[in-house]
Amino acid sequence: MDSIDCVKKTIEGFIEKSLVSEDLIHAKNTLEWLLKLKPDADDALKIAALGHDIERAIEHRKVKRKDYRNYDGFKEAHALNSARVLEEIMKECNVRRELIDDVCFLVSHHETGGTRRVDVLRDADSISFFHVNLPYYFVRNGIEETKKRCLWGYKKLPKNLQEVVVKFNYGDKKLESLVKAWVADS
Numbered sequence: 001m002d003s004i005d006c007v008k009k010t011i012e013g014f015i016e017k018s019l020v021s022e023d024l025i026h027a028k029n030t031l032e033w034l035l036k037l038k039p040d041a042d043d044a045l046k047i048a049a050l051g052h053d054i055e056r057a058i059e060h061r062k063v064k065r066k067d068y069r070n071y072d073g074f075k076e077a078h079a080l081n082s083a084r085v086l087e088e089i090m091k092e093c094n095v096r097r098e099l100i101d102d103v104c105f106l107v108s109h110h111e112t113g114g115t116r117r118v119d120v121l122r123d124a125d126s127i128s129f130f131h132v133n134l135p136y137y138f139v140r141n142g143i144e145e146t147k148k149r150c151l152w153g154y155k156k157l158p159k160n161l162q163e164v165v166v167k168f169n170y171g172d173k174k175l176e177s178l179v180k181a182w183v184a185d186s
């Protein structure tokens with residue numbers, strides 16, 4: 001097995017064990033969206049897409065919302081912690097230093113963007129939240145929290161991709177009309 005396959009298998013192995021049932025679906029779906037937005041994505045971007053949330057899957061290492069004053073601070077700590085976990089996995093799999101640094105940079109900034117490549121990762125992740133996570137998030141967190149999370153994610157997206165997410169079908173009419181109303185008001 002080459003070093004890239006080793007990294008992908010190890011990432012999936014961790015995320016498979018996550019207590020959050022949609023984590024593996026979201027990881028794979030983010031990779032799919034990344035490839036739709038950038039069909040020639042390189043290995044660093046593909047690894048980053050699959051592993052960007054990995055820390056959330058590891059109970060004893062994940063950062064917790066209650067330990068941060070605001071949501072952005074929590075998300076930044078989450079991104080840095082995922083980069084840390086991925087660095088360890090990539091070292092174990094004998095990935096070359098340059099690629100490790102590239103993946104860590106991408107994942108550390110995946111919530112905010114900042115370069116063209118990080119922006120593609122951020123957008124794939126943000127779309128995927130709407131595509132696959134939202135119904136799970138709604139059940140777990142209720143209307144008010146879901147509204148905040150939805151608008152936070154929606155505002156990060158460029159206009160052309162906002163148009164993509166408003167067309168998603170959630171298999172839940174109530175959620176669908178709520179999302180449409182929230183984003184129309186924003």
Ligand SMILES: [Fe+2]
Pocket residue numbers: 026030052053125
């Ligand atoms: Fe994510």
